[in-house]
Amino acid sequence: MRLRALLIGLFVLFGASAQAFATSEVRSVRLWRAPDNTRLVFDLSGPVQHNVFTLSAPDRIVIDVSGGRLATSFDQLSLSNTPITSVRSAQRSANELRVVIDLSRAVSPKSFSLAPNQQYGHRLVLDLFDQGADAAPGPSVAAPTPPRPVTPSQPPSKLPVLPSDKRDIIIAIDAGHGGEDPGAIGPKGVREKNVVLQISRELQRQINAEKGFRAELVRTGDYFIPLRRRTEIARKQGADLFVSIHADAAPRAAAFGASVFALSDGGATSETARWLADSENRSDLIGGAGNVTLDDKDRMLAGVLLDLSMTATLSSSLNVGQKVLGNMGRITPLHKRRVEQAGFMVLKSPDIPSILVETGFISNPNEASKLQTKAHQQALARAVQSGVKQFFEQNPPPGTYIAWMRDSGKIAQGPREHRVTSGESLALIAQRYQVSLAVLRSANNLRSDVIKVGQILIVPATTLAAQP
Ligand SMILES: [Zn+2]
Structure with a gap:
């Protein structure tokens, strides 16, 4: 039993070290430009170790890929709209590939490896965040912002878009x-x-x-x-x-x-x-x-x-x-x-x-x-x-143009439900929904105008034509 465990151990050790020294090919490079960052993805034939550092004057980023060998060219990359001016490479030794990214301005790099999935094999991803962009992630995920109040959902600091100060x-x-x-x-x-x-x-x-x-x-x-x-x-x-x-x-x-x-x-x-x-x-x-x-x-x-x-x-x-x-x-x-x-x-x-x-x-x-x-x-x-x-x-959020339209009776409505709250009278509700008292009474089969807190009333449809 012990011999067998030892053999398995040796095999694992040997297998792991063999993999560490195997070369992986960089088979293709893909690039995407987002509003605040540029992503480069290197498609690899196997896993690699890598090291990224930045240099200034002129600004550039260096990626050393140990166990990497270039099997593609960077010529086809479309660099327009990106801070990248060129991408070059050098095989520093049989075991080390260096990729240099020349930049027109400084960026904040973030790199990571991705394991194969259904669509792609091993990948090395390099995100270059524009400086000044607030999207550059720190070392950890930021705590979620506290929730805004639930019902009146208002945007944080929206300038009034309508002259009447009713927001969109x-x-x-x-x-x-x-x-x-x-x-x-x-x-x-x-x-x-x-x-x-x-x-x-x-x-x-x-x-x-x-x-x-x-x-x-x-x-x-x-x-x-x-x-x-x-x-x-x-x-x-x-x-x-x-x-x-x-x-x-x-x-x-x-x-x-x-x-x-x-x-x-x-x-x-x-x-x-x-x-x-x-x-x-x-x-x-x-x-x-x-x-x-x-x-x-x-x-x-x-x-x-x-x-x-x-x-x-x-x-x-x-x-x-x-x-x-x-x-x-x-x-x-x-x-x-x-x-x-x-x-x-x-x-x-x-x-x-x-x-x-x-x-x-x-x-x-x-x-x-x-x-x-x-x-x-x-x-x-x-x-x-x-x-x-x-x-x-x-259901217009308060303060919006649509809320103002609804409240001033300018929006045609299907039947709605209204839950009576304290202090409300049938006349008040009728006025609020721009329907007549008689219509409200008959829609709810009411024999008197007495209503109770919590009672659900059907508010019949109104039409634009019915509005004054
Ligand atoms: Zn989908």
């Missing part, structure tokens, strides 16, 4: 994936990351055409953003709603239809939802190590924050999700008729209602080709925009 409702649109994370890949190589960015841009255009609304894109180009960072960007944009746009993939090519997800804190509501949640969350492992350092304290604090306001936020998310789904059902088949719930990381803002829209199955040849047409992208965006608008016309 802000929608953060998050196009899924990006950069080295292509998302789902459909027939003929169509990539989710590109399709969802096109739909997101169209959605932004449509929302911005609507008075009282403003849309911001979380991702504005072909680069990766870690999932947690996406919600941070939305918060910085002062989002009243977060909408993540995706396209599904399933092992079965026949699977089809759109779906809308809201967060479930207790896990997925169905096996499909769970499978999706995994594959979407996995995107962080594809894109980077940004969230790997999340420590226990952070996790606990995040948990407490979630509990504080998640209930209210989730009910809004389900409400807006159902409206979006209802509109989508008119223009495309639905995968599920109800809003599904899953543990998607991007939906975990405790204070911003958040939905994830799966626009269709990119793995289905028919839906994949539809998803790429301008007409279908416009129809999908219109469905999302309509659902969002309906939700906010019924």
